[in-house]
Amino acid sequence: xxxxxxxxxxxxxxxxxxxxxxxxxxxxxxxxxxxxxxxxxxxxxxxxxxxxxxxxxxxxxxxxxxxxxxxxxxxxxxxxxxxxxxxxxxxxxxxxxxxxxxxxxxxxxxxxxxxxxxxxxxxxxxxxxxxxxxxxxxxxxxxxxxxxxxxxxxxxxxxxxxxxxxxxxxxxxxxxxxxxxxxxxxxxxxxxxxxxxxxxxxxxxxxxxxxxxxxxxxxxxxxxxxxxxxxxxxxxxxxxxxxxxxxxxxxxxxxxxxxxxxxxxxxxxxxxxxxxxxxxxxxxxxxxxxxxxxxxxxxxxxxxxxxxxxxxxxxxxxxxxxxxxxxxxxxxxxxxxxxxxxxxxxxxxxxxxxxxxxxxxxxxxxxxxxxxxxxxxxxxxxxxxxxxxxxxxxxxxxxxxxxxxxxxxxxxxxxxxxxxxxxxxxxxxxxxxxxxxxxxxxxxxxxxxxxxxxxxxxxxxxxxxxxxxxxxxxxxxxxxxxxxxxxxxxxxxxxxxxxxxxxxxxxxxxxxxxxxxxxxxxxxxxxxxxxxxxxxxxxxxxxxxxxxxxxxxxxxxxxxxxxxxxxxxxxxxxxxxxxxxxxxxxxxxxxxxxxxxxxxxxxxxxxxxxxxxxxxxxxxxxxxxxxxxxxxxxxxxxxxxxxxxxxxxxxxxxxx
Numbered sequence: 233x234x235x236x237x238x239x240x241x242x243x244x245x246x247x248x249x250x251x252x253x254x255x256x257x258x259x260x261x262x263x264x265x266x267x268x269x270x271x272x273x274x275x276x277x278x279x280x281x282x283x284x285x286x287x288x289x290x291x292x293x294x295x296x297x298x299x300x301x302x303x304x305x306x307x308x309x310x311x312x313x314x315x316x317x318x319x320x321x322x323x324x325x326x327x328x329x330x331x332x333x334x335x336x337x338x339x340x341x342x343x344x345x346x347x348x349x350x351x352x353x354x355x356x357x358x359x360x361x362x363x364x365x366x367x368x369x370x371x372x373x374x375x376x377x378x379x380x381x382x383x384x385x386x387x388x389x390x391x392x393x394x395x396x397x398x399x400x401x402x403x404x405x406x407x408x409x410x411x412x413x414x415x416x417x418x419x420x421x422x423x424x425x426x427x428x429x430x431x432x433x434x435x436x437x438x439x440x441x442x443x444x445x446x447x448x449x450x451x452x453x454x455x456x457x458x459x460x461x462x463x464x465x466x467x468x469x470x471x472x473x474x475x476x477x478x479x480x481x482x483x484x485x486x487x488x489x490x491x492x493x494x495x496x497x498x499x500x501x502x503x504x505x506x507x508x509x510x511x512x513x514x515x516x517x518x519x520x521x522x523x524x525x526x527x528x529x530x531x532x533x534x535x536x537x538x539x540x541x542x543x544x545x546x547x548x549x550x551x552x553x554x555x556x557x558x559x560x561x562x563x564x565x566x567x568x569x570x571x572x573x574x575x576x577x578x579x580x581x582x583x584x585x586x587x588x589x590x591x592x593x594x595x596x597x598x599x600x601x602x603x604x605x606x607x608x609x610x611x612x613x614x615x616x617x618x619x620x621x622x623x624x625x626x627x628x629x630x631x632x633x634x635x636x637x638x639x640x641x642x643x644x645x646x647x648x649x650x651x652x653x654x655x656x657x658x659x660x661x662x663x664x665x666x667x668x669x670x671x672x673x674x675x676x677x678x679x680x681x682x683x684x685x686x687x688x689x690x691x692x693x694x695x696x697x698x699x700x701x702x703x704x705x706x707x708x709x710x711x712x713x714x715x716x717x718x719x720x721x722x723x724x725x726x727x728x729x730x731x732x733x734x735x736x737x738x739x740x741x742x743x744x745x746x747x748x749x750x751x752x753x754x755x756x757x758x759x760x761x762x763x764x765x766x767x768x769x770x771x772x773x774x775x776x777x778x779x780x781x782x783x784x785x786x787x788x789x790x791x792x793x794x795x796x797x798x799x800x801x802x803x804x805x806x807x808x809x810x811x812x813x814x815x816x817x818x819x820x821x822x823x824x825x826x827x828x829x830x831x832x833x834x835x836x837x838x839x840x841x842x843x844x845x846x847x848x849x850x851x852x853x854x855x856x857x858x859x860x861x862x863x864x865x866x867x868x869x870x871x872x873x874x875x876x877x878x879x880x881x882x883x884x885x886x887x888x
Contacts, residue, residue: 281792282850285783286607294344295852298352301332303854307356309861311670315494316444322359322495323445327392329353329364336390340372343546343621344614350550354557356857358493358679361554363395363440369550371396373543374451374467378513388449395446397439397472399500400453400541404433407692409453409465410537416454416468416507420524423509427454427470429483429501441472441484442496448472451513452502453541456526463526464533467513467540470505481505492678513540545637547687548644549617552610555651555683559658560603560851562676566658567596567848568864569665586661593841594834596661599654600847601780601803601840604796606647608779609772613643638697639775645690646772648683655680662863671863698764699757701771702745707731707738708774713819720825720832723781723797726804730774732820733811737767773807795843802836805829 287295301307306328313321329349333339340346346369353361372389375396388394405412413434416425429435441448452470456463472482483501490497512520516529517539530536570587577584587593616636655676659666666673684690708731718725740763748756780803784796808815809829815821840847858864862871 278789278792278795279846279850281787281789282795282847283852285787285792285796286604286850287852288611290344294348295352297332298349299852299854301329302352302356303856308856309356309670309672315489318359318494319444319496322357322363322493323395325353325357325360326363326367326395326445329360330390330392336368336372337376337386340368341376341621343549343617346373346546347549347553347614350553351557354554354679355561355853358554358558358675358682359495362493362495362682363445365547365550365554366398366440367392367396369546370398370543371449371451373546374398374513374541375469377542378467378515384510392446394449394471397441397448397450399436399439399441399450399470401437402433403435403437403499404431406437407689409541410534412453412455412465414452414454414502415457416452416466416512418456418458418520418524420459423520423522423524425468425507425509425511427452427468427502427505427507429503434501436500438487438497439500440496441498441500442486443473443477444496447474450500453537456512456518458520458524458526461526463518463528463536465537465540466518468507468511469513470502470507470511472500479505492682493675515539544687545617545640546621548640548693549610549614551683551687552606552613552644552647555648555680556603556607556610558676558679559651559654560607561853562655562658562673563596563599563603564848564851564853564858565671565673565861565864566661566666567600567844568858569662570596571845572864572866573868587841587844590838590841592661593844594837595657597837597840597844597847598802598806598833599657600844601799601806602650602654602776603851604783604799604847605776605780605803606650608783609643609776610647612775612779612782613640616640634700638700641688641693642697642768642772643775644687645684645694646769646776648680649690652677652680652684665863665868668862671861672857673863694765694768695761698741698761698768701738701767702741702760702764705738705767705771707735707767710735710820716822716824718825720805720808720821720828721801721836723801723804726777726801726808727774727781729808729811729815729820730770730777730804732815732818733807734767734770734774736814736818737763737770741767770811777804777807795840795847798836798840799847802833802840805833805836809833 284291307325310321330336346365349364349368350361353364367389372386375384375386375389389396400409400412402409402412402414413430414428414436415430416427418425436452439450441450450470450472452468453465454468456466470482471479472484473479478484481503482505483503485499487497487499514520517536518526518528518530520526528536530539567587570592571585573586574583575586575589576582577588587596613636617640620633620636655673659673659677662671662673665671669675710732711728720726741760744763745756745760748759750756777800780796780800784793784800787793787796812821812826812829816823816826862868865871
């Protein structure tokens with residue numbers, strides 16, 4: 233069978249595919265402007281206004297360059313590659329990304345810029361998304377966040393003569409990374425450190441530490457031991473490999489193949505590796521005087537550790553961004569396929585697109601509403617974090633910063649979990665076509681699995697958020713019981729009902745915690761954990777709906793505003809439907825309102841179905857990438873044609 237999709241050429245060197253490609257995309261400067269805008273102009277149609285609602289007024293400057301870059305030839309689909317070739321290609325593309333940054337350090341300082349990169353690389357290459365996030369955010373970002381600006385020469389890393397990686401998690405210490413065993417012991421005689429892995433359980437787990445992509449340097453989390461005292465976990469700059477391979481004392485072993493896009497994940501250990509005095513990434517939360525005296529502005533070792541790995545918060549934003557980018561791509565493919573694929577209609581001989589069937593179109597339309605809501609919320613949490621981060625430091629009050637960090641964690645779990653559900657829906661709506669890797673949709677759900685676990689396992693970070701929210705969060709007050717006859721599509725009522733759901737779970741969690749076993753902290757938490765986690769989920773639903781409603785209110789074109797209003801109504805109705813029993817029991821809804829929910833959901837869905845293609849097109853997935861997928865071809869028979877098929881042979885004209 234001949235498939236029209238692209239067949240991979242041998243992996244080429246980065247210099248052969250991208251250097252000097254300024255004709256394709258202007259070089260960027262993340263200090264506030266770009267030398268050449270890629271997109272832009274006055275918005276004159278609702279599709280562009282929907283895109284603006286999704287990506288913000290800065291779409292041309294913040295997202296446009298990445299969209300343009302991933303549309304170019306080096307980022308087009310390449311199938312039939314081995315895992316090793318795919319990994320090499322991801323690193324090749326990473327260097328292309330770096331070539332298009334005027335100042336990689338300035339870029340790494342900007343959470344919005346780094347997050348935007350993840351949204352667009354996730355469209356074309358999840359492996360690239362992984363290694364880019366590690367290099368720019370976790371590695372380079374950690375270097376920038378420690379010590380005064382300019383104190384450390386970053387040229388090796390900004391030029392990518394050395395690629396950066398980040399080593400925190402250990403085999404025995406994942407979610408309890410503060411208890412890790414790797415040590416960095418101060419040598420009082422000369423101020424150097426000895427980095428050591430004391431046990432099999434202390435091996436660093438899953439970092440991309442092989443020589444794939446080129447020589448690498450790591451930021452390594454280790455316990456700082458000075459004068460026999462354990463001061464807690466800090467970060468150290470550690471060269472891992474050079475042109476000749478892995479350096480002495482560094483042990484790197486590849487892990488078994490994982491699901492999803494291949495990356496060179498490894499186990500990494502250190503055998504008495506000597507580090508210079510400036511290897512410690514020192515800052516206010518921890519530093520050493522020349523005589524070895526330890527100083528810190530924080531008395532708690534746990535707080536020192538969290539400050540050391542503060543870049544994980546931006547990483548959570550990036551994981552949400554990657555999941556959203558992949559999900560919007562999957563939905564774009566599924567909606568397009570639903571309009572191109574024709575099947576039998578209600579009359580003999582009639583052929584209609586799949587989308588003519590409500591059973592097919594409704595789930596995808598509801599998925600579009602969720603994708604819009606999650607994207608709108610993500611924009612808000614990115615903006616909130618940017619307001620906290622100041623040139624690698626932090627601004628604002630500590631309590632405010634902790635609130636923003638918690639919302640980022642909640643959003644990461646809420647978004648990535650639901651992205652998995654939406655991509656599964658999109659795959660199913662493409663039938664068997666969606667199972668083929670060449671159609672670029674089956675891999676989306678698998679890739680999202682990584683975002684669910686990376687930068688903090690979702691359930692763990694939600695449990696932490698839930699514990700904080702039981703008494704450290706003010707739930708919206710309960711509005712008076714809803715008057716009879718109030719329509720369930722009333723946006724104010726929907727807002728009140730979502731707030732009431734959050735309030736109800738908040739009260740239940742508090743009651744459970746107070747009634748838990750005394751003198752047993754774990755037992756009390758276990759008693760309250762169920763409703764506390766439901767509180768977090770209800771908070772996420774309310775915030776996503778609120779963000780989408782705000783986006784609708786900001787729309788400049790009436791038609792786009794109406795579509796966004798309907799998307800908000802549909803999304804909110806689905807959340808309220810899931811909580812209808814509780815809301816009825818709490819007298820927040822009447823029985824008639826509960827009975828009205830299914831019809832209301834179907835009615836709003838039916839209004840949106842004719843606009844589903846436009847809503848999906850507003851995701852702005854590059855047409856160049858979509859053109860490589862057989863599933864998005866208008867004539868599938870052409871996409872899967874066999875040039876030697878009998879139907880191509882001219883039959884002889886019968887004689888007589």
